[in-house]
Amino acid sequence: MRDEILTVIREVLAPMVAADGGRLYVIRADAERVDLHLAGRFAGCPGNQVATQRVIQPAIAAVAPRAELTVTWGRLVPTGAQQID
Numbered sequence: 001m002r003d004e005i006l007t008v009i010r011e012v013l014a015p016m017v018a019a020d021g022g023r024l025y026v027i028r029a030d031a032e033r034v035d036l037h038l039a040g041r042f043a044g045c046p047g048n049q050v051a052t053q054r055v056i057q058p059a060i061a062a063v064a065p066r067a068e069l070t071v072t073w074g075r076l077v078p079t080g081a082q083q084i085d
Contacts (some may be wrong), residue, residue: 001031004063009036012059014084017042025081031067034060037081038073048073 006029013036017024021041028035036056042048052071060069072078 001064002029005029005034005060005067008059008063010084013056016055018085024084025077026084027078027081031064033070034064034067035070035078036072037078038071039075039077042073043075045073 006026009024009026009029014024017038017040022038022045023040023042025037025039026035027037038045038048038051042051045051048071052069056071057069060067077083
């Protein structure tokens with residue numbers, strides 16, 4: 001399941017975030033939990049909540065319906081987070 005999650009992040013979510021001037025980081029991704037961080041233009045964007053609820057959450061739920069999703073944003077990238085290009 002981790003591979004499917006990372007594929008969605010890499011092939012669907014990261015390009016959409018990058019197209020809007022942001023950067024997407026993976027902190028954790030497995031069947032139980034997916035932790036992502038948005039940076040760049042998303043660091044202070046008021047649309048982060050909408051993007052999370054309408055785009056990121058459904059995309060993750062499609063491949064990992066039981067995973068708890070946490071999305072943070074800001075200039076400070078969490079330790080151990082890996083940027084997805």
